[in-house]
Amino acid sequence: MTTREGIEFEPGLFPGHPRGLPILFFTEMWERFSYYGMRALLILFMTGTTIGENPGLGFDVVTAGAIYGLYTSLVYLLALPGGWVADQLWGQRKAVFVGGCIIAAGHFSMAVPTQFTFFLGLILIVIGTGLLKPNVSSVVADLYPEGGAKRDAGFSIFYMGINVGAMIGPFICSTLGEQYNWHWGFSAAGFGMVLGLIQFRMGYGSLGKAGVLRTDKSPEQVVRTANRFYGIFGAAVVALVAFGLLVSNGTIPLALPDIAQYLATAILIIIGVYFLYVVFWGGHNREEIRKVLVIFWLFVLAALFWSGFEQAGSSLNIFARDYTDRTLGSWEYAAGLLQSVNAFFIIVMAPIFGWFWVWLANRNANPSVPLKFALGLLGLSAGFFVIAWGAANATPETPVSASWLIVMYFLHTVGELALSPVGLSAVTKLAPRNRVSQMMGVWFVAAALGNLIAGLVAGGLEGLEPSPLFRSVAMIVGGGGLLALIVSPFMKRLMGDVK
Secondary structure, three states: OEOOOOOEOOOOOOOOOOOHHHHHHHHHHHHHHHHHHHHHHHHHHHHOOOOOOOOOOOOOHHHHHHHHHHHHHHHHHOHHHHHHHHHHHHOHHHHHHHHHHHHHHHHHHHOOOOHHHHHHHHHHHHHHHHHHHHHHHHHHHHOOOOOHHHHHHHHHHHHHHHHHHHHHHHHHHHHHHHHOOHHHHHHHHHHHHHHHHHHHHHOHHHHOOOOOOOOOOOHHHHHHHHHHHHHHHHHHHHHHHHHHHHHHOOOOOOOHHHHHHHHHHHHHHHHHHHHHHHHHHOOOOHHHHHHHHHHHHHHHHHHHHHHHHHHHHOHHHHHHHHOEEOEEOOEEOOHHHHHHHHHHHHHHHHHHHHHHHHHHHHOOOOOOHHHHHHHHHHHHHHHHHHHHHHHOOOOOOOOEEOHHHHHHHHHHHHHHHHHHHHHHHHHHHHOOHHHHHHHHHHHHHHHHHHHHHHHHHHHHHHOOOHHHHHHHHHHHHHHHHHHHHHHHHHHHHHOOOOO
16 A cells, blocks of 8 residues: 555555665664664773773773763754754755764774774764754654554654664674774774665665655745855854864863863753743743643753763763673673663563553553653662662772673663653643744753763762762662652643643
């Protein structure tokens, strides 16, 4: 069967779903393979010794944590202009392809063993991911113009591709990078992205018109908009390069951790001002304002959650390298392999959680969104208490069992499944009709802020032992979870008829 949008619904890899769904499934799988594969290496490479057969960059943990936080936060922040470019200039399909090409170029740049190409690669991956990440999901939505349960099922399959890539990437890239050559690992991430691009381009015919630019503007207006955008983008690049040079030569006396802290402060101020504007001058009625306040509360909780959860690629990755016994018999596996554990647990547990929420809903016992967020934070906190306990007697000479990290990741996954899947859905339901896209952007900003804080917290390993650092994170996150638990009935009332 073919719809008027040119989308085929015939038996294929996922029977009953559009033929284009496998194309997007594997595109996202390979992109996540490259992203999480490289991320598993990132802070280990930066803090690795500069001597030996496989030298790293030799950065201190504070500097490496700041770079990690800036990189992972900008990936999410650039999703906002990346979505605008797709909506206004290129269409989602072109944005995904161009973004993937830039990502691959970034990984191959990092495969060249110089500090310049390393930072150039990070910049390219940030730009490319900002184009690809928000728009590939939009193409999935375009495959289901009728919406409904079929679209929900399609997204469930699509998100499974995310976690398959996130599970395989660290396994392959870490083994190559840590045990043979860092730059082989970065190259593997690049080849993964290239595979995704090839099958995406070859599958254009299966996508129908999904992801093609739809605009009411004339071609001349699109060209004028594009010229303005390229001018602003070029000026921004020049300004950032100039700023980087002035910082590097000491003209502007700022260290990378200072820049990361200022960016975090700026994000908080901008979001605070935005919500004040929406509440007091946005022209919304009383009911809409109440729901906007709930979104702000969910933003705060989400940022707190990601600030702990994203320790996986920073402080927890360093702990896996320096304080964890990673031997199986006579084989010592790479520290980054433990980055695959969370994705494995998601693949196994996501269907169970989905069934469990439906089972509770059928009995009118499904927890509210604010309560689920509280439970997510408490699960995250419990995981950090576990690893703080395990790290209490850990030293590089007497490392602890990897089972401590595995149990912690299990609890973190429980927290993630209680919070993350409901977040975007809740925001789209709560947002005023004319601000849905803006509020979805706010959700990305929460992830960006959380990643930035995660990098800064990782720098605490420079002056603290792992156990007190992880215990502090557990107490802060747990305190937020308890507060969220206490105020969840009030927030539920503010949500009105939204379930």
